[in-house]
Amino acid sequence: MLTTTHTPGHQRRSLISERMVPWLFLAPGLLVILALALYPFLYALSTSLHSYYLANPAGSRWVGFDNFTAFFRDNNFWDNVTTTIRYVGVAVGIEIPLGFGIALLLHTQTRFKLVWRAALIIPVTLAPVVVGALWKFMYNNQFGIITYLTGLVGFESLFLGGPNSALWSIIVPEIWQWTPFVTLICLAGLATLPDEPYEAAAVDGASAWQILRYITLPLMKPFLTIAFVLRLITAYKVFDPIYLMTGGGPGISTQVLSIRVYELGFATLQMGRASALALLLFIVATLLTKFVVLRLLESRQDDEGRRL
Amino acid sequence: MNMPGKSHPSPSLLRPIRRDRTLAPVRSARLAFTWSVTARCVLVILVFLFFAFPIYWLVTLSFKADTDAWVIPPKWTFAPTLAHYQKLITTWPFFTYYLNSFIVVCGALFVSVLLGVPLAYALARFKWRQTRNISFIILNQLMMPPAAVVVPFYLICRQLGILQTLWAPMLVYVAFTLPFITWIMKGFFESVPHDIEEAALVDGAGNFQVLWHIVLPLVLGALSSTTLLAAITIWNEFFFALVLTGTTTYTAPVAIMGLWTQYTVYWxxxxxxGVLISLPIVIVGLIVQRHLVTGLTFGAVK
Incomplete structure (x- = not known):
C-alpha cells in the first residue's frame, strides 16, 4: 500500500494533494453558485437594454435605457411601488408586535405545549399556494366562512373583490402565515434570557410593564431585529398567495412589484421591460443584503459566546 | 366516610380567625390572580383558534360533499366523503404531479448537499481572502426575490431547451438550495470545536478523512434537519415551477392551479x-422543529 510506505516521493505528492484539498472542497460548489447567481444577473442586464417581445420572431432590438426610463413615466409603476411598500409595511408592522405578544403569552404556557407549537409550526411550513387557495375560499363572497362570520356582526365587505378592501384582505393571510414565524423566533429568544435581572426587579418591586419595558425588550432586541429584517425581506419577495388570491386585481389594487414582473414578462411577453423591473428588485434586495443582512447575520455567527 | 383530616386538629377551627385578619388582601390578591389566569387562558385559546381554524377548515373542506360545502350557514357536522380525493387522483393525474415534485426535490437536494457540504466546510475551516465576499454572494442569493431572476432563468432554460422539463425547476432550485445549505452548514461547522480536528490532523489523517469520519458525524443531525428544511422550501415552491414547467411536468403546487378552470373551481x-401537498411537509416540519428556527433565520437564531 502506498499510504504505508514513506518514500520521499510519496510525501511530496501527499503534501501537494493535501494543499489542494481545501480548494477541492471550495471550488465545485462555489463555481456553481457563481454561475447560477451571476449569469442570470448579466443575462437580465443585457435583456433589460433590449426591446424583446417573446412573440416577435425578429428577436430583440437594442434600446439602451428606454426600458428603465419607461417606468418613470408609468403611473402604474408608482402604484406598484406604493402597493408593495404598504403591503410590506402593514404586514411587518402588525406581525412583529403581535408575534412578540403571543410569544410572551405562550412563553410560560407549558400545558398543551405540543398542541400550540403545532398550531404555530403548521402555518409557517404550509405552501403559500395552499394558504392563498384556502383564504380565497374562506373569503368567498357567497359561501365563505369569513363573509358569513363578519356578516353576523354586521360587517360587510367584498374582501378580495373590492378595490379598497383587497389589499387588506391579502395582508390578513400574510399575517396568519408569518406571525408564528416571529413568535417562534421570540420564543427561542425568551428561552435564553437570564434570570438575574428579573429576580432583581422582583426585589425592587418593579411593575409588569416596567419589567417588560426595561428588561425584556432590551434583551430581546437582537431577536426582534432579526425577525424584523427577515420578515421585511420575505414580505418583499411575496408572489404566490397574491397571484392565487387576486392576481394583482381588482384593477391593479394588489399588484405588488413581483406580480408586475410576471405580468410584463409572461402575460404581455415584454421580456425587456420585465428584466428592467426585475433588475430594480435585484438592486433593492442586494442593497438590503449588503447593508443590513450581512452585518446582522455575520455578527451573530461570530459571537459564539452569546449563542444567539 | 372517614375524613383523613379528623385525626388532626380541624383546620376549620383555625380558619375563621385567620380569615378575620387577612380577608380583604388575600381575597383581592386571589381574585386578581384568578382573573389573569382566566384572561391568559382565553387569550391562548383565541390565539390557538386563529392559527388552527383555517387548517381545520381546509381539512374538513376536502372531506365535505359539495352540497355540504356550499351552504349558508356553514355546516359544522357532515358525512365525510373521499370523493374529492378520488377525483383528484383518477380524473386528474395528481399522482404524476406529486411524483414530479418528489423527483425535483430529490434531484436539487442531491446536488446541493454534495456540493454545499464541502463548500461550507471549506469556508468554515480554512482562511480565504475572499470569505466575506463569498458570504455576501451566498446571502444575496438567499435574499433574492424570485421575481428578480425569473425572467433570465426562463430565457436561459429556453435557450438550453429544457423548458417544460423537470431539469428547469431543478436547475433553479439548486441556485437557491445550494447557497442555503452552504450558509446554514457553515454555521454548524463553525460551532464544532477545532481541537478535535487538529488532533486527527496531527495523527496523519487527511482533510477529507477528517471531514468524513470526524466532523460530519458530529453535524449529521443538523445536516439532516437543514436538508429537510430545504426540501420543504423546494416542495412548496410555486413561482418558478409555474413559469418553467408544462402540462406533464407540473409540480404539485402548480397542478392545483389547473383545478381553477375558467368555468368551475373545483374547491x-x-x-x-392542498391537504396532500401539506401532509408530508407538516410532518417533516414537526420532525425538524428543533432546527426549524435556525433554518428559517438562516442560522441567526440557534
Missing part, C-alpha cells in the same frame, strides 16, 4: 390537493 379537489 373540494383543491382542498384535497
Amino acid at each position: 373540494g379537489s383543491i382542498a384535497a390537493g
Whole structure:
C-alpha cells in the first residue's frame, strides 16, 4: 500500500494533494453558485437594454435605457411601488408586535405545549399556494366562512373583490402565515434570557410593564431585529398567495412589484421591460443584503459566546 | 366516610380567625390572580383558534360533499366523503404531479448537499481572502426575490431547451438550495470545536478523512434537519415551477392551479390537493422543529 510506505516521493505528492484539498472542497460548489447567481444577473442586464417581445420572431432590438426610463413615466409603476411598500409595511408592522405578544403569552404556557407549537409550526411550513387557495375560499363572497362570520356582526365587505378592501384582505393571510414565524423566533429568544435581572426587579418591586419595558425588550432586541429584517425581506419577495388570491386585481389594487414582473414578462411577453423591473428588485434586495443582512447575520455567527 | 383530616386538629377551627385578619388582601390578591389566569387562558385559546381554524377548515373542506360545502350557514357536522380525493387522483393525474415534485426535490437536494457540504466546510475551516465576499454572494442569493431572476432563468432554460422539463425547476432550485445549505452548514461547522480536528490532523489523517469520519458525524443531525428544511422550501415552491414547467411536468403546487378552470373551481379537489401537498411537509416540519428556527433565520437564531 502506498499510504504505508514513506518514500520521499510519496510525501511530496501527499503534501501537494493535501494543499489542494481545501480548494477541492471550495471550488465545485462555489463555481456553481457563481454561475447560477451571476449569469442570470448579466443575462437580465443585457435583456433589460433590449426591446424583446417573446412573440416577435425578429428577436430583440437594442434600446439602451428606454426600458428603465419607461417606468418613470408609468403611473402604474408608482402604484406598484406604493402597493408593495404598504403591503410590506402593514404586514411587518402588525406581525412583529403581535408575534412578540403571543410569544410572551405562550412563553410560560407549558400545558398543551405540543398542541400550540403545532398550531404555530403548521402555518409557517404550509405552501403559500395552499394558504392563498384556502383564504380565497374562506373569503368567498357567497359561501365563505369569513363573509358569513363578519356578516353576523354586521360587517360587510367584498374582501378580495373590492378595490379598497383587497389589499387588506391579502395582508390578513400574510399575517396568519408569518406571525408564528416571529413568535417562534421570540420564543427561542425568551428561552435564553437570564434570570438575574428579573429576580432583581422582583426585589425592587418593579411593575409588569416596567419589567417588560426595561428588561425584556432590551434583551430581546437582537431577536426582534432579526425577525424584523427577515420578515421585511420575505414580505418583499411575496408572489404566490397574491397571484392565487387576486392576481394583482381588482384593477391593479394588489399588484405588488413581483406580480408586475410576471405580468410584463409572461402575460404581455415584454421580456425587456420585465428584466428592467426585475433588475430594480435585484438592486433593492442586494442593497438590503449588503447593508443590513450581512452585518446582522455575520455578527451573530461570530459571537459564539452569546449563542444567539 | 372517614375524613383523613379528623385525626388532626380541624383546620376549620383555625380558619375563621385567620380569615378575620387577612380577608380583604388575600381575597383581592386571589381574585386578581384568578382573573389573569382566566384572561391568559382565553387569550391562548383565541390565539390557538386563529392559527388552527383555517387548517381545520381546509381539512374538513376536502372531506365535505359539495352540497355540504356550499351552504349558508356553514355546516359544522357532515358525512365525510373521499370523493374529492378520488377525483383528484383518477380524473386528474395528481399522482404524476406529486411524483414530479418528489423527483425535483430529490434531484436539487442531491446536488446541493454534495456540493454545499464541502463548500461550507471549506469556508468554515480554512482562511480565504475572499470569505466575506463569498458570504455576501451566498446571502444575496438567499435574499433574492424570485421575481428578480425569473425572467433570465426562463430565457436561459429556453435557450438550453429544457423548458417544460423537470431539469428547469431543478436547475433553479439548486441556485437557491445550494447557497442555503452552504450558509446554514457553515454555521454548524463553525460551532464544532477545532481541537478535535487538529488532533486527527496531527495523527496523519487527511482533510477529507477528517471531514468524513470526524466532523460530519458530529453535524449529521443538523445536516439532516437543514436538508429537510430545504426540501420543504423546494416542495412548496410555486413561482418558478409555474413559469418553467408544462402540462406533464407540473409540480404539485402548480397542478392545483389547473383545478381553477375558467368555468368551475373545483374547491373540494383543491382542498384535497392542498391537504396532500401539506401532509408530508407538516410532518417533516414537526420532525425538524428543533432546527426549524435556525433554518428559517438562516442560522441567526440557534
